[in-house]
Structure formats: C-alpha cells, structure tokens
Amino acid sequence: MTLDRRNFIKLLGGASSLALAACAGTGGGLSGPTGGRRVVVVGGGYGGTIAAKYIRMMDSSIEVVLIERNDHFVSCPFSNLYIGGLMKDLSPLTIKYDKLTANHGVKVLQAEVTGVDAAKKVVMTSSGEVTYDRLVLSPGIDFRTEEIKGYDAKSTPETIPHAWKAGPQTILLRKQLEAMPDGGTVVLSIPLAPFRCPPGPYERTSMIAMFLKQHKPKSKIIVLDANPDIVSKKGLFLKGWKKHYQGIVDYRPAKKVTEVNVDKKTVTIEGIEDVKGDVINLIPPQRAGHIAVVAGLVGPDKNWCPVNPTTFESTIHKGIHVIGDACVAGAMPKSGYSANSEAKACATNIVNTMNGKELIDFSGINTCYSFISAKEAVEVTGVYSVDKAKNAIIAVPGSVGVSPDLSEIEAIYAESWLKNILTEMST
Amino acid sequence: MTMKWRGWALATGVLAISAMAQAAPPTAAMLSNACAGCHGTNGGSAGPSMPSLAGQSKEAIVDAMKKFKSGARPATVMGRLAKGFSDADFVAMGEYFSKQKLHPTTQSLDAAKIAKGASLQEANCGRCHIEDGKEGKDDTPAMASQWLPYLQIQMADYLSGKRKMPEKMEEKVKPMSKQDLDALLHFYASVK
Ligand SMILES: Cc1cc2nc3c(=O)[nH]c(=O)nc-3n(C[C@H](O)[C@H](O)[C@H](O)COP(=O)(O)OP(=O)(O)OC[C@H]3O[C@@H](n4cnc5c(N)ncnc54)[C@H](O)[C@@H]3O)c2cc1C
Numbered sequence: 318m319t320l321d322r323r324n325f326i327k328l329l330g331g332a333s334s335l336a337l338a339a340c341a342g343t344g345g346g347l348s349g350p351t352g353g354r355r356v357v358v359v360g361g362g363y364g365g366t367i368a369a370k371y372i373r374m375m376d377s378s379i380e381v382v383l384i385e386r387n388d389h390f391v392s393c394p395f396s397n398l399y400i401g402g403l404m405k406d407l408s409p410l411t412i413k414y415d416k417l418t419a420n421h422g423v424k425v426l427q428a429e430v431t432g433v434d435a436a437k438k439v440v441m442t443s444s445g446e447v448t449y450d451r452l453v454l455s456p457g458i459d460f461r462t463e464e465i466k467g468y469d470a471k472s473t474p475e476t477i478p479h480a481w482k483a484g485p486q487t488i489l490l491r492k493q494l495e496a497m498p499d500g501g502t503v504v505l506s507i508p509l510a511p512f513r514c515p516p517g518p519y520e521r522t523s524m525i526a527m528f529l530k531q532h533k534p535k536s537k538i539i540v541l542d543a544n545p546d547i548v549s550k551k552g553l554f555l556k557g558w559k560k561h562y563q564g565i566v567d568y569r570p571a572k573k574v575t576e577v578n579v580d581k582k583t584v585t586i587e588g589i590e591d592v593k594g595d596v597i598n599l600i601p602p603q604r605a606g607h608i609a610v611v612a613g614l615v616g617p618d619k620n621w622c623p624v625n626p627t628t629f630e631s632t633i634h635k636g637i638h639v640i641g642d643a644c645v646a647g648a649m650p651k652s653g654y655s656a657n658s659e660a661k662a663c664a665t666n667i668v669n670t671m672n673g674k675e676l677i678d679f680s681g682i683n684t685c686y687s688f689i690s691a692k693e694a695v696e697v698t699g700v701y702s703v704d705k706a707k708n709a710i711i712a713v714p715g716s717v718g719v720s721p722d723l724s725e726i727e728a729i730y731a732e733s734w735l736k737n738i739l740t741e742m743s744t
Numbered sequence: 745m746t747m748k749w750r751g752w753a754l755a756t757g758v759l760a761i762s763a764m765a766q767a768a769p770p771t772a773a774m775l776s777n778a779c780a781g782c783h784g785t786n787g788g789s790a791g792p793s794m795p796s797l798a799g800q801s802k803e804a805i806v807d808a809m810k811k812f813k814s815g816a817r818p819a820t821v822m823g824r825l826a827k828g829f830s831d832a833d834f835v836a837m838g839e840y841f842s843k844q845k846l847h848p849t850t851q852s853l854d855a856a857k858i859a860k861g862a863s864l865q866e867a868n869c870g871r872c873h874i875e876d877g878k879e880g881k882d883d884t885p886a887m888a889s890q891w892l893p894y895l896q897i898q899m900a901d902y903l904s905g906k907r908k909m910p911e912k913m914e915e916k917v918k919p920m921s922k923q924d925l926d927a928l929l930h931f932y933a934s935v936k
Pocket residue numbers: 359360361362363364365384385386387390392393394395396397428429430431455456457458480481482513514517521606607608640641642643651652653654655656684685686687
C-alpha cells in the first residue's frame with residue numbers, strides 16, 4: 318500500500334510538501350530513507366501533540382510526523398461539565414492541528430495506524446507506510462470489553478455509552494440524560510483501577526447528580542464501583558455529595574459489574590445481583606490503546622506498556638517510546654497533565670539522543686481538577702521524579718495532596734488550566 | 745573514547761537509549777516545562793486567570809516560591825507544588841522564566857478604569873512596580889499584561905489579610921478605595 322500523496326500534501330501544506338517531494342523518488346510517500354532525523358508520533362491527544370511540538374521547539378532540524386486518525390481532538394477533561402449541562406456544545410473542548418504545522422512545522426497525517434515493524438522501523442497506516450528513526454506512541458486507552466459478558470465492542474456503546482473517550486459518546490450520554498423521565502435511575506459503573514483519570518468517575522457522578530437535581534429532581538444515580546472505596550479525593554467528593562446531592566447519589570463500593578443486558582437495560586454484579594437503569598453509563602476496564610498491543614509493547618500484565626522512566630522508551634522494543642495513559646509511569650496517575658509532562662521529558666531525551674548529548678532525568682507534575690458543582694472545584698497535585706535505585710517514577714515526598722476544601726477560586730483557575738493546556742497542545 | 749562511541753551509537757540509533765544508565769539531573773528547562781501545562785508554554789498564560797510567569801524576574805519567582813513553600817503566601821495549589829522542589833530548583837526555574845519575553849495579553853478591560861488607574865499608578869505604586877508594571881524593584885513581581893482575575897484574587901487576599909503586603913505597599917494601599925485599587929489593576933492588566 319502506498320501513501321495517498323495528494324491527501325498528504327494537502328495536510329502538510331506548502332513548505333512541507335517540499336520535503337515530501339524529496340522523498341518521492343524513493344517510491345512511497347514517507348517510506349524510505351529518513352536522513353536519520355525523523356520522529357513519528359502516533360496520537361494527537363494530550364501526550365502526542367506535546368511531544369511533537371516540543372521536539373520541534375527544541376530542534377527544528379528534526380522532522381516530526383504526527384499521525385492521528387481524526388482531523389480534530391476532543392478533550393476528556395471538562396467533558397463531564399458538558400454532560401452536566403454546563404456547556405452548550407463541545408467546541409470549547411475541541412482542538413485542531415493546523416497551528417502545530419504553521420507555528421512549528423509539525424507534519425500532520427490523518428490516518429489510522431494499523432501496525433508497527435520495530436525491526437524495520439516502519440509504521441503501517443491506512444494511507445501507506447511511514448519510516449521512522451524514533452517512534453512515540455501516545456494512543457491513550459482502549460477497553461477490555463471481553464471481560465464484560467454480553468458487551469459487544471461495537472454495538473453496546475451505541476445504547477450504553479462509556480463516554481470515556483470524548484466526542485460522540487459524550488453527546489450520547491447527555492442526550493440520554495435529557496430524554497430520561499423524571500424519577501428515573503442512572504447507573505454508573507466504575508471499573509477496577511488502574512483506569513484513565515482516577516477522580517474522573519466521581520466528577521462524573523457529581524455532574525450527573527447536579528443535572529438531575531436541577532432538571533429531574535425525583536431521579537437518582539446509583540454508582541457501582543468495582544473498587545473497595547472511592548479511588549481519589551474521597552473526602553472531598555463525599556463532602557460535596559453530602560452538601561449538594563443528598564438523596565440523589567447512591568454510592569455502592571465493591572460492586573464489580575461483570576455482565577450487561579442491553580435489551581433489559583440491566584447490569585449484573587459478580588453474576589448475582591441485577592441493577593436496572595433508565596440510563597446506564599458503563600465504563601469498562603481499560604488497557605493501552607489497541608495499537609500498543611498490536612505492536613507488542615504491553616508487559617506481562619497484557620494491559621500497559623513498561624518504559625524506561627527517564628526516556629519513556631519501551632523496555633520491550635528499542636526505538637519506540639510510549640507516553641500517556643498507555644505507559645506504566647510508576648506513581649504518576651493516568652491523566653492529561655501527566656501525559657503532558659511525560660511528553661516533554663520524552664521529547665527532551667529524544668532530541669538529546671539524536672544529537673549525541675547526555676540524557677536528562679525526568680521531573681514532572683500532575684494536576685487533576687474536578688468539579689463538584691457548577692461553581693466549586695477541587696484538585697489533586699503532585700511533583701514526580703525518578704528514584705534511581707528503584708529505576709521508577711516516584712512522587713516527591715510531601716508534594717502530593719488535595720485541596721483542603723471545595724473552592725470557587727479553584728473552579729476559576731481550573732477553567733484557565735483547561736485553556737492553557739489546550740492552547741499548549743494546539744498552537 | 746567511550747563517550748564518542750556512545751554518542752555515535754545513540755545518534756545512529758544502534759543502542760536503545762535505556763542502555764545509557766547515567767542521566768544528568770533535571771535541567772532548568774525540564775523543571776520549568778512541567779509548569780507550562782498551567783502557566784502556558786514558556787510561562788505565557790493564555791488566560792483568563794492563570795498568571796503568566798514569562799518575563800517575571802528571577803527574584804520575584806524565587807521569593808514567591810519560597811513563600812508558597814513555607815506557607816507565608818496563601819495559595820490554592822502552589823503551596824503543595826512548591827514542596828516538591830528545592831531552593832536550587834526555584835533559582836533554576838526563576839532564571840528560566842525571567843529569560844522569556846513578557847507575555848502581552850488582550851483582555852476585555854474597562855477603558856475608564858484604565859485611565860483612572862493610569863493617573864494613580866506613578867505616585868502610589870510606581871516606586872516598586874516600575875516602568876508601568878513591566879518591571880519590579882527587587883523581588884516585586886511584574887504586573888504588566890497580567891491576567892486581571894488573577895490580580896483581583898491577589899488583591900482580595902491582600903485586603904482580607906490572607907496574603908501579607910510589604911509594609912510600604914500597605915501604606916499606599918490601605919487608604920485607597922476599592923474602586924481606585926480595581927482601576928489600578930485594570931491599568932496594569934492593559935499595559936503591553
Ligand atoms: C471524563 C474524563 C475526565 C478527565 N479529566 C481530566 C482532568 O481534569 N485532568 C487531566 O489531567 N486528565 C483528565 N482525564 C484524563 C485524560 O483525558 C487522559 O489521561 C489523557 O487524554 C491521556 O492522554 P493520551 O495522549 O495518553 O491519550 P489521548 O489524549 O486519548 O490521545 C490519544 C490519541 O491517539 C489517537 N489514536 C489512538 N490510536 C490510534 C491509531 N491507531 N491511529 C491513529 N490515531 C490513534 C486517538 O484518536 C487520540 O486522539 C479525564 C478523562 C476522562 C475520561
């Protein structure tokens with residue numbers, strides 16, 4: 318299969334098509350010699366955009382090709398606010414890639430990556446092969462739907478949304494909430510950790526409860542948590558639910574959903590207890606994005622990709638780096654902020670490596686804001702570094718903690734966080 | 745000799761990077777890049793409330809970080825974050841952000857307030873917030889183009905006593921009306 322050159326040139330824009338023309342002689346778009354200076358980045362989300370941009374910012378002589386299946390990206394952070402009715406549409410959460418090309422010369426290819434040949438250093442895509450010198454994968458997550466009986470990976474989410482990747486799923490869940498009769502029951506099912514965004518399901522609980530309180534006050538939300546307890550910011554969420562959503566949130570720990578019945582609109586806990594919902598938001602257990610599995614990058618747990626904590630290079634295949642939700646980043650939670658931090662460290666060490674310079678140890682930050690009500694937010698924050706003896710990323714002692722209380726000021730800063738991080742990713 | 749070979753091996757991708765065991769401690773850029781998810785690339789905030797760090801003096805940043813860490817300055821998130829870094833890290837990051845260009849912003853501001861603030865600033869605040877707030881004396885932070893909601897939150901903290909004002913600043917601020925103070929903040933936010 319060869320790359321559709323017309324399509325590619327259109328995406329790359331004027332200046333970049335020169336580089337492409339230079340490759341054309343070798344017979345297939347971006348396959349063939351790379352001059353030893355091409356990094357391919359897969360995934361234009363929280364991790365991938367930043368890796369691509371920062372490599373170019375640090376050394377514009379390195380060619381960077383960002384491959385993403387969509388022509389835009391919708392942020393999961395703040396998508397719970399849309400579900401709760403605080404946003405008219407998803408446009409504040411949507412970014413495009415054109416300015417990464419215009420400002421930094423990142424070449425953007427819209428295509429599905431279908432395979433990786435680590436030995437030949439080639440990625441296979443829906444529009445041809447692309448060769449690389451170093452590959453960065455930031456594909457996010459996919460779902461272990463096979464662990465839930467009755468769940469069809471394709472059709473089930475069309476009626477029972479996960480809304481754990483933002484976009485059409487997010488819109489579907491909100492539409493279902495809007496269509497639900499007052500007095501109805503929403504069921505939210507949370508998988509066992511680790512999953513993308515530890516506080517995310519509890520923020521979602523808060524935002525759905527807020528919606529119900531305002532629009533369908535006779536309704537309630539039953540939260541079936543596979544975990545023995547609230548995974549993140551427990552005290553703050555409990556305080557918020559007590560303050561605002563007494564009688565609306567019915568939180569049930571250690572309730573692992575193992576089966577779904579789409580027609581009856583029920584989920585089954587450990588094969589024994591059925592729970593019926595008018596709206597069911599089933600978040601399945603997760604693993605690294607499918608392409609990481611296909612490329613043979615997941616570790617013995619078959620779910621997540623082990624990496625070197627300084628370079629984020631796979632410990633399985635050299636020359637391939639994995640960042641974001643898909644990788645095992647020690648103590649760092651799977652969040653957008655973590656992906657952002659990991660991307661910058663990975664970019665730094667790829668650039669240094671390609672220039673024969675020394676490696677720099679990782680230093681990173683995680684922050685995750687969660688909204689409890691329309692005006693109050695809380696956050697968890699931490700600083701992370703490498704423990705050389707353990708060869709792993711650890712939290713810097715004393716730096717990890719949560720907000721002391723629900724806060725209107727934090728809600729103001731949270732909105733600005735979103736603006737800044739999405740601006741980082743798209744300009 | 746070994747270094748040379750290593751460099752070649754790395755550059756040509758013969759070696760997995762991980763084969764290289766030794767790595768240098770985090771540089772100023774490594775430390776500072778991690779702040780940019782909130783404060784914007786190179787410390788230039790896209791707003792509307794997160795403060796810009798770009799163009800802030802090293803002294804102002806180090807002073808702020810030390811006060812966040814000790815709890816002397818109130819904060820939502822910075823108090824906990826500052827605990828993850830050493831004084832040497834503060835200096836490295838302070839130097840890094842001080843080298844970035846001041847980040848000009850376009851905000852919706854009240855023209856009458858800007859004019860009022862402009863007439864008050866030199867006499868009341870200009871001793872320390874110099875050059876229309878583009879610079880600051882010693883560890884005084886720059887305020888030019890800073891996001892207005894941030895400045896307002898900080899001023900509210902000063903007035904409530906949560907954040908402690910320098911004595912000489914307090915002498916000027918205390919007698920002023922809330923309206924005049926707000927006008928001053930509009931003025932500083934408007935400076936490009
Ligand atoms: C409801 C919710 C709320 C959240 N709130 C927060 C928050 O407040 N703060 C926070 O920090 N984090 C939050 N998160 C977590 C955050 O969304 C993720 O941690 C982050 O997106 C991870 O970044 P990533 O780069 O690994 O993956 P993503 O951002 O998902 O990016 C992956 C990209 O890769 C593309 N892709 C995947 N496979 C292929 C392929 N084969 N070919 C081509 N393209 C491919 C995808 O289309 C996608 O664009 C939240 C998550 C959820 C679900």
